[in-house]
Amino acid sequence: MQKDKYSELEDLRRDLEGVYKTFLSTQEEISQKEEGFKSKQAKKRTVDFKQFQKKLLSDLTDFEKEIDKEITQVERVDLKDLMVEKKGLEKIIRKTSNYGKKLRRVAAVVFIGASVASSYATLSTPDKPTKDPRKEMVVEAPEIRRNVLRGTSGKAEASESKKELDEELLEKSKGDSPKSEEFLNLTGEAISKESQEKIKLSYEKLEERFGVKNDKVIIIDGKKQRTYLVKKDQNKIVVLKGFKTSTGIKGFGQSKLTTASGVHRVYKKIGEGRQIGAVFKGRKYTGRTAEIKYDGGGEQSSALMTTRILQLDGLEENNKNTIKRYIYIHGTNKEGLLGQPDSHGCIRVGNREVVELFDSVKQGTLVDVVPI
16 A cells, blocks of 8 residues: 555656656746747736736745655655564564563473383492482472573582483493383383284385385284374384274275285375365275264265275285285275274275375375284
8 A cells, every 4th residue: 555655646746756857848938939929018017927827836845845745655654664674573573572481490390200110210228338329319409490490500500410310221221222212102102012013023024025214114013903194213113193994894804894904015105285084986086075973974885085096905915915905004094993994995084184195195105904
């Protein structure tokens, strides 16, 4: 809006300059004609024209003042808006800064508390000294906390204490590492020891027989009806995602309504960019969107392939016909039945989950279907 106002004023100023040029040309013309006019009537006309010129000059001057006034008002409005914005930003910056200080203080207190608690759990009590180091810590910890909250020189003491505790805990952790450290669960859900062992063995098999090296793989736990996205990082198995699954309603094998077990690869990714609930038939989008059922799902005949498809190709003797059987990992309109065998042979997962899985893997990613 401001740009339009300036543009309009600039047009007016250009018109004003044109009028001035006309005025100057008429003034020269009058001077030339004045010498030629000898009669009184001619002189009278010259006087009348000069008066007209004078009035025109006065009007133009007033008009120019009005334009300058308009420009000044526009500039003041802009300046006022900028000042308001500046004050608002300064206020937000001050608030953010205060929140940041509070957050840092709370974080420091929480960290010190956690470190002290950890040290209590790991410290042993030898026979020789009668001094109990834990009692000293109980006395020191509140003082450290007060110093951190006050923001005084106690920060240095807190930092030194944290450093000592870290070193002590590091020494305690050396030696035989527990097996739990070889497995990292990032799914947000509990994974049983049995499933952890199954995932480890599956990944080791993929490493030894199929040359996997820190690659992402998909592991289907048929017994628990779970699909996991797994990778390896510095000799540690990392479970990145975990989803409820439905495999074949008649178990695992090569017959109708069973899911092929063993190692597969993602042969083709289908449905990228489609909406949640998009319905596919024969691996082609139908143009329909399914109604997702979260409470049971209805009859077998009502099951649909939705949202995304990962077509599988079997790599072992017992599943080499998987691609001809059209076994997929896909979304379903029957989310209420996930977590139990219910499919015609495919591996069903939730619609949002299949998008995450689809976006996390590439063509050729290995998939191990572990039946028991």
